[in-house]
Structure formats: C-alpha cells, structure tokens
Amino acid sequence: MNMVSLQSELINLVKQTNVQFNLPVSSLIEKSLMRGEGTLTSTGALAVETGAYTGRSPKDKFIVHEPNVADKIDWGTVNQPFSADKFTSLYQKVLTHLHEKEELFVSDGYAGADPSFRLPLRIINEFAWHQVFARQLFIRPTELEHDASAQPFSIISAPTFKADPVRDGTASEAFVIISFEERIVLIGGTEYAGEMKKSIFSVMNFFLPEQDVLSMHCSANVGREGDVALFFGLSGTGKTTLSADPNRSLIGDDEHGWSANGVFNIEGGCYAKCANLSQEKEPQIWNAIRFGSVLENVIVDSKTGQPDYDNISLTENTRAAYAIEEIPNALSPSVAGHPNTIVFLTADAFGVLPPISKLTKEQAMYHFLSGYTSKLAGTERGITSPEATFSTCFGAPFLPLPAARYAEMLGDRIDQHDTEVYLVNTGWSGGPYGIGKRINLKYTRAMIQAALSGELRQIETTTDEHFGLHIPLHVPGVPDHVLEPRHTWEDQTAFDLKAQELADNFKENFLKFGAVSDQIKAAGPR
Numbered sequence: 001m002n003m004v005s006l007q008s009e010l011i012n013l014v015k016q017t018n019v020q021f022n023l024p025v026s027s028l029i030e031k032s033l034m035r036g037e038g039t040l041t042s043t044g045a046l047a048v049e050t051g052a053y054t055g056r057s058p059k060d061k062f063i064v065h066e067p068n069v070a071d072k073i074d075w076g077t078v079n080q081p082f083s084a085d086k087f088t089s090l091y092q093k094v095l096t097h098l099h100e101k102e103e104l105f106v107s108d109g110y111a112g113a114d115p116s117f118r119l120p121l122r123i124i125n126e127f128a129w130h131q132v133f134a135r136q137l138f139i140r141p142t143e144l145e146h147d148a149s150a151q152p153f154s155i156i157s158a159p160t161f162k163a164d165p166v167r168d169g170t171a172s173e174a175f176v177i178i179s180f181e182e183r184i185v186l187i188g189g190t191e192y193a194g195e196m197k198k199s200i201f202s203v204m205n206f207f208l209p210e211q212d213v214l215s216m217h218c219s220a221n222v223g224r225e226g227d228v229a230l231f232f233g234l235s236g237t238g239k240t241t242l243s244a245d246p247n248r249s250l251i252g253d254d255e256h257g258w259s260a261n262g263v264f265n266i267e268g269g270c271y272a273k274c275a276n277l278s279q280e281k282e283p284q285i286w287n288a289i290r291f292g293s294v295l296e297n298v299i300v301d302s303k304t305g306q307p308d309y310d311n312i313s314l315t316e317n318t319r320a321a322y323a324i325e326e327i328p329n330a331l332s333p334s335v336a337g338h339p340n341t342i343v344f345l346t347a348d349a350f351g352v353l354p355p356i357s358k359l360t361k362e363q364a365m366y367h368f369l370s371g372y373t374s375k376l377a378g379t380e381r382g383i384t385s386p387e388a389t390f391s392t393c394f395g396a397p398f399l400p401l402p403a404a405r406y407a408e409m410l411g412d413r414i415d416q417h418d419t420e421v422y423l424v425n426t427g428w429s430g431g432p433y434g435i436g437k438r439i440n441l442k443y444t445r446a447m448i449q450a451a452l453s454g455e456l457r458q459i460e461t462t463t464d465e466h467f468g469l470h471i472p473l474h475v476p477g478v479p480d481h482v483l484e485p486r487h488t489w490e491d492q493t494a495f496d497l498k499a500q501e502l503a504d505n506f507k508e509n510f511l512k513f514g515a516v517s518d519q520i521k522a523a524g525p526r
Contacts, residue, residue, distance in 0.1 A: 044291030217395030233345030
C-alpha cells in the first residue's frame with residue numbers, strides 16, 4: 001500500500017465543500033433531527049436505533065496484514081488477517097461512496113488522557129449522530145491542544161456502504177478493518193457506534209505496550225488520599241456498580257493505560273449498558289443521560305418522550321453514551337497515580353469461588369489471563385445451565401498482541417508498586433445458580449471497602465483446597481461463615497464435585513497459554 005496516496009485521498013475527501021467540520025454537539029444534534037436519524041427524549045438525550053446490528057460484529061473485524069506489524073500480531077479468530085490489496089480496493093470504494101453524500105461530518109479528538117501517550121484521532125462519519133457519539137466517547141481537544149502537524153489515526157465510518165464478501169474479501173456486508181501502517185479504521189455496513197470506540201481501544205492495545213504502557217479493559221477510581229483502584233470484570237459482574245463510589249473519584253469506566261506515570265483514562269466518556277436502568281440503583285448514569293448524550297436502541301414512548309429502560313425488545317445491549325464530565329465525582333484530567341489495589345470481579349454461577357480472596361502475583365497473572373465469569377441459563381439460546389466463560393485479560397476481542405505480553409506487564413507492575421490483588425465473586429453462594437443465592441451486595445461492598453482501605457492486609461487467611469486461593473478469615477461487616485464457600489453448602493460432597501468441575505474448566509481453558517512460565521501455570525486450580 002502507498003500511505004501517501006491513501007492519506008492524500010482522505011485529505012481530499014475532508015476538503016470537500018459538503019464536509020461539516022468540528023460542529024458543536026448542539027448543531028450535530030440539530031442535524032441528526034433534521035435528517036431523521038433520531039428523536040429527543042424527555043431528558044434531552046438523542047435516541048437512535050442501529051438497525052440490524054445492535055452490537056459488535058467480531059466475525060467481521062480484521063487487521064490488515066502489513067510488513068511492519070505482521071510479526072507482532074497474535075493472528076487467529078480474534079485478529080483475522082486482511083489482504084493489503086483488498087483493503088486498498090475497499091478503501092477507495094468507501095471514499096467514492098462518501099464523496100457522493102450531500103453531507104459528511106468530521107471532527108478531531110484524542111485517545112489517552114496522559115499527553116505523553118495521547119493518540120490524535122480524526123473521525124469521519126456519514127451520520128451526524130455518530131459524530132455526537134464520537135464527541136462523547138473520545139477526548140475533546142482544546143484549541144491549545146490541537147496539533148495540525150500530528151498524523152492522526154482516522155476512523156472512517158460508512159454505515160450505508162455494504163460490502164460484497166466475494167468481491168471485497170469480507171465475511172459479510174459489514175466490516176471493521178484496522179490498518180496500522182495507514183493509520184486507518186475502515187467501518188462499513190453497520191450502524192452500531194460502539195465499533196468506533198472498541199476499534200480505537202484495539203489500536204491503543206497495540207500502540208501502548210510498544211511504549212511500555214499496559215493497556216487495560218477495566219474501570220478505575222481514586223480515593224481522597226490518592227489511593228487508586230482498578231476493577232476488571234466481564235459483563236454482569238458488577239464492574240460499573242462497584243467502581244461507582246460517592247467517596248471516590250471516577251477516573252474512567254472502561255479503558256485505561258498504566259504507565260511509569262500512573263493510570264490514565266483512554267476515553268473522554270462512558271458507554272453504559274442501560275437495560276433495566278433505574279434512578280435508585282444507578283443514579284449517576286441515570287442523571288448523566290441528558291442533552292448531548294446518545295441512547296442506542298432504547299424504546300422511547302412516542303407521546304411522553306420517556307425512555308423505557310425495561311423494554312429490551314430491540315436488544316438486551318441498550319446503551320447510553322455521555323461525556324465523563326456528566327459524572328459529578330469524575331476526575332479531571334482523568335489521570336492518577338499507581339494502583340494500590342486491583343480487583344478481579346467474577347459472577348461464579350457454580351457457587352464455589354470465595355466471595356473474596358487474596359492473590360499472589362502468579363495467581364493474579366493466572367486469573368488475568370483466564371478472565372473467568374459464568375453465562376447463565378436463558379441468556380443465550382442453547383444455554384440450559386450455567387456455563388464457564390473465559391475472556392483473556394478480561395478483554396480478548398480487543399487484544400492484537402499475544403496475551404502473555406499483557407500478563408507479564410501486569411506482573412511487573414504488581415511487583416514494582418506492591419499492588420494488592422483480590423478476586424471477588426459477585427455470583428452465587430450456598431449452591432449453584434438455581435439452588436444457592438446471589439451474594440449479598442451489601443457484603444460485597446464491605447469486602448471491597450476492606451480491600452481498598454488496606455484492612456485485609458493484616459487479616460489472617462486460609463487456603464482454599466480446590467483453587468489455592470487465600471481466603472480472609474474475617475472481613476468487617478461480613479459474617480465469617482459467608483467467606484468460606486464450602487461452609488455455605490448443605491451438601492459438601494456436592495460442593496466438592498462442583499468445585500472440581502469448575503477447576504477442570506479452568507485447566508482446559510489454560511492449555512492455550514503454552515508460552516507462560518511454569519510458576520503461572522502452577523498458580524491455577526490444584
């Protein structure tokens with residue numbers, strides 16, 4: 001590929017007279033309404049629908065196979081290679097498609113709140129509402145921060161362009177293709193705005209480790225004394241709920257980097273799930289959904305304009321996008337020191353993992369690589385009983401590099417900064433899903449508080465016989481018997497069988513990490 005020629009074509013596109021450049025959010029919302037892209041809700045949020053694609057399309061995501069990156073990428077089902085020639089051809093077709101549009105919307109932004117590791121972005125959209133989304137999720141530069149000489153990473157999103165898989169080399173009509181050499185994300189055939197956000201996260205997951213920065217799929221907050229906490233966890237584990245704390249400032253809710261300077265947010269906003277959202281349970285998110293924010297696939301009452309968050313008839317993946325400044329206790333700028341505490345959250349539907357356990361460095365690396373939680377019966381077709389699910393580093397779909405690289409960086413930082421790491425089970429106790437009960441949220445909050453305050457450092461632990469985890473004998477505000485999962489089951493033989501079943505799942509999943517050290521492999525279930 002010829003980087004000069006592709007970039008010059010992009011520059012020519014942006015110079016068109018039909019390009020609306022860096023419009024304010026209010027003007028973009030006005031454009032969206034005039035173009036029939038969405039409606040305003042009673043709170044002033046812009047409500048839109050994303051058509052056939054209501055979530056990410058991982059099978060349609062590719063990375064261009066280029067000489068400078070080919071030896072670095074962990075190629076496979078997540079990072080699928082795409083021909084450079086096919087990319088050039090498809091790129092030119094998309095640009096021709098965009099040239100023919102009456103209006104295009106372009107803006108500049110950044111990924112990375114720490115200026116030392118900031119990636120300049122240029123976002124080019126066919127839809128005005130996609131620009132509203134981009135303004136909320138990416139960092140908005142000031143006039144003083146704008147650097148015209150910097151080579152941006154461009155996002156080109158053309159939802160109404162449908163690919164021909166036979167002709168274009170894609171898997172379907174939709175495509176999300178990253179070219180690291182050309183510094184382009186090319187998106188087409190899907191209206192789901194989350195593809196823009198997660199593509200740039202994938203880009204940062206490639207660039208940051210090259211700068212000795214650990215990129216992480218986690219939320220982060222900081223206490224009044226400057227103590228920093230990270231929360232890793234897959235969907236349904238309570239990451240958003242437990243990291244939201246009125247006594248701590250939010251650094252960010254989803255994507256972060258950990259450099260020699262400390263932790264920084266990669267984003268400028270939040271992309272919160274809002275199925276069954278309530279003002280009582282999640283007031284910060286509820287109050288953030290106002291003018292300037294975007295609601296995706298939320299059913300809105302046509303008469304009152306009120307969103308119905310309990311109605312998931314379009315998709316369970318209803319979303320709200322809003323600027324992080326809408327959260328009252330958000331830290332600005334979104335940078336802080338080195339983490340004192342790391343929390344891995346899992347919702348264990350087998351009911352056998354302790355509600356909280358302390359991890360050694362090797363155990364932390366093992367469970368980071370595993371990224372375990374459970375899928376429940378009824379959440380997907382064909383699932384009739386709880387199933388173990390694993391997502392490497394709690395973010396497998398977004399990791400271009402081999403997983404061991406991220407784990408080794410985590411281990412080095414745990415050592416260097418004496419960071420405490422805890423595994424917290426927000427799932428079931430007293431039996432598996434359907435028999436036991438979900439662990440009391442009040443108890444989980446007390447355990448998190450004890451971990452963040454440093455109280456658990458001084459408390460004696462006992463070692464779990466199945467997983468080798470170190471279980472505190474006492475946590476303030478939590479009954480002692482709750483802490484040992486075996487004691488909460490009436491049938492302890494059934495507990496042992498179920499614990500062995502989950503341990504076997506861990507072992508089978510970990511076979512794919514052949515390159516990690518024997519110490520890390522030995523830190524798993526016994």
